[in-house]
Amino acid sequence: MTEKEVEMSPSGEMNFQIPQQEWSGNDTIQSSHFAGQQMFLKRPEDQPDIDELHYLGLMVSGFEEIEDAKFNAPEFARSVM
Numbered sequence: 001m002t003e004k005e006v007e008m009s010p011s012g013e014m015n016f017q018i019p020q021q022e023w024s025g026n027d028t029i030q031s032s033h034f035a036g037q038q039m040f041l042k043r044p045e046d047q048p049d050i051d052e053l054h055y056l057g058l059m060v061s062g063f064e065e066i067e068d069a070k071f072n073a074p075e076f077a078r079s080v081m
Contacts, residue, residue, distance in 0.1 A: 015033070020032075021034060021074065027043070029043075030042075030066075032073065034077035035077060038055075039053060039073060041054075050062060051063040051065070053076050058080050
């Protein structure tokens with residue numbers, strides 16, 4: 001099998017034009033883009049002292065500080081990929 005060159009599609013170009021790894025939102029929910037895909041950081045209503053990261057249908061929770069969740073977000077994205 002011959003090796004094919006991977007190219008970015010028009011939708012991929014649009015996704016990567018969005019600033020990556022810059023968080024926006026409020027104290028309840030924030031979002032950022034990692035590898036062109038949106039990640040959410042949120043506090044569940046039933047556990048207001050714990051933060052969760054949601055990315056590509058997967059979740060990791062148990063962060064007691066929002067900054068800890070943000071610090072661990074790139075590693076979470078890599079593990080999902």
